[in-house]
Amino acid sequence: MAAKRILIVGAGHVGLYAALRMSKKLHRHEAEVTVVDPQPHMTYxxxxxxxxxxxxxxxxxxxxxxxxxxxCHVLSGEVTRIEHARKVAIVQPIVGPAREVPYDHIVVAPGSVSRTLPIPGLREQAVGFKTIGEAIFLxxxxxxxLDVAATTSDxxxxxxxxxxxxxGGGYAGIEALAEMEDMVRGALRYYPEIxxxxxxxxxxEAAQRILPEVGPEMxxxxxxxxTRRAIDIRLGTRLESCVDGIxxxxxxxxxxxxxxxxTAGVKPHPMLEDTDLPRTPRGAITCLPTLQVVDQxxxxxxxxxxxxxxAAVPDLTSExxxxxxxxxxQHAVRQAAKLADNIAAVVRGRRPVDYKHKHVGSVAGLGLYKGVAHVYGVKVRGLPAWFMHRSYHLSRIPTLNRKIRVLVDWTLQLVLRREVVALGSLHEPREPFLTVAPPIPLPTKAEQKDKAKAA
Incomplete structure (x- = not known):
């Protein structure tokens, strides 16, 4: 029997973990696993x-x-359309024409994108916080x-x-805000002017609370x-405009x-609109607890x-x-493992089993040595919560290689002060070269013809 072709769309938490597990559980004669993602890496x-x-x-x-x-076979490109009726995905490589990739099983896991609103100026003035590029840019x-403020006289x-x-007062917003404030507070020792x-x-935050995942008390x-760190918190408030930075x-x-x-929420990846798979009114793919796609x-x-x-996956532990x-x-990593096991089971002629996981709680970092946690009904704050936050995510990041590197970074950061150097030139790397390279006017078509005749 020919090996089953398994196509994984997206290499986020679900895609990478599922691919790793399937590549270990399934032999080469049983399955060929292909992973498609525009980026050559998974971002934790x-x-x-x-x-x-x-x-x-x-x-x-x-x-x-x-x-x-x-x-696994890794394709650096973007899936632009899925025609499951034909079991074919259309992949647009980084360079070159689009190609059809046939499959027997497909794992649709492109993840989510920032959920934006039609706010004047938002597209021109704001930055998201979902990619490593956005984190470096921020x-x-x-x-x-800080350099501008330290040198201007206006x-x-x-x-x-x-x-x-x-x-946005969810995980991404609160942790990014707290870490940036912590970084700025530490950097000001080098800015006596500020x-x-x-x-x-x-x-x-539009709601009347922040971090709903850790409960109202936390x-x-x-x-x-x-607030004690002089951060201005506006609950029950919406951003209505930010044209020209106002x-x-x-x-x-x-x-x-x-x-x-x-950082005001996420929504399913818009690529799902170009599929023939059933979706919910909010755009998520409808699934059974076995993580199989199910129609209406x-x-x-x-x-x-x-x-x-x-994916819209039923929570079997909820009342x-x-x-x-x-x-x-937390769910994505565990769903990836169950999904890989279920595909392996189906390939070998067995029945898939339901995904069932009771949410154990949540942890959030609020800067160095500060955090909150609500785990198994126990509320933790301060240094213990910060330690739990780091320990949990160190255990979750894929591969031993990355665990060691992150642990070394943290260890060095405990004894050495963090770097406060801005490398803004990364965003416009050719600008210094363009300022010294003189523009050369290109010959016109008539001049090109005359040159060709003379030759």
Missing amino acids: QPFLPESAAGNISPRHTVVPLRRELKR RNSVLDR PATRKRALTFVFV PQEDVRFVLV GAYTVVQL VKLSDGDEFPADTIVW NGDVVEGAWSAGDC VPGALCSPSA
């Missing part, structure tokens, strides 16, 4: 805040696909604004440069701790800011699987009818 997103703050090297936050997936931008420019706005009270961090504790809030306040970070009639879509942020698993790394 829970480490983005610490990477942006300089606690972890950005290189150690990503896992190179070709290095780890030695038994770090460079914040440190660059009070308005200084005030604008030292105002940092974060929109007193601490001139720096302004603002959190804008969320309230977080508000108190951030932040306008629903509470009537208005002020300029050079740095605006958007309750029939299994043979050969189609999904998990993670882009609420129709409850779905939350789009968290």
Whole structure:
């Protein structure tokens, strides 16, 4: 019997973990695993805040696909369409024409993207916080604004440069805000021109609470701790406009800011719109607890699987009818393992089993030596919660290689001060060269013809 062709769309938490597990559980004569992703690496997103703050090297936050997936075929490209009726995916490589990739089983796990709103100026002024590139950009931008504030003689420019706005009070927003404030506080020892009270961090959250994952008590504790660090927290407030960097809030306040970070939720990847797979009204792929795709009639879509942020997977541990698993790394990693096991079972003629995992709780870092946690009903705060946060994510990041590198980064950071150097030139690397390379006018078509005749 020919080996089954398994195509994995996306190399995030679900894609990478599932590919690793399948490559170990299935022999080459049983299955050929192909992974498609536009990036040559998997990003461990829970480490983005610490990477942006300089606690972890950005290189150690990503896992190179070709290095780890030695038994899989890695395609660097983007899946633009899935025609499951024909069991074919259309892949657009980095360079060259699109190609069709046939399969027997497909794992659709492109993940999620930032959920934005039609707010004037948001597209032009804000930056997201879902990729390692965005984390590096935010770090460079914040440190660059400190240099601007330290050298300008214009009070308005200084005030604008030292105002940092974060929109969204979930994990990404709170951890990014706390780590950036921690980094700036530490960096000010090298900026005697900037007193601490001139720096302004603002959190804008439409709901009346933050960090709902750790419960109301720990969320309230977080508000108190951030307020003590002079962070301006606006609950029940929406961003209404940020045209030209002028932040306008629903509470009537208005002020300029050079740095605006958007972390207000995620939505399923828009690539799912170009598939013939059944989806929920919110755009997620409908799944059974076995992680098999299911249509509106309750029939299994043979050969189609999904998990993670882009999948609507029933939560069998919830007492609420129709409850779905939350789009968290905790579920994604465990769903990936179950999905890989179920595909291996189907390939070998066995029945898949249900995914069932009771959410054990959540942990969040609030900067160096600070954190909150709500695990197995136990509420933890401060240094113990920070230690739990680091321990948990160190255990979750894929591969021993990355675990060791992150641990070394943390150990060095305990004895050495973090770097506060902005490398903004990374974003425009050719600009210095362009300023010294003279432009050479290209010959016109007539001149080219005359030259050809003369030759």
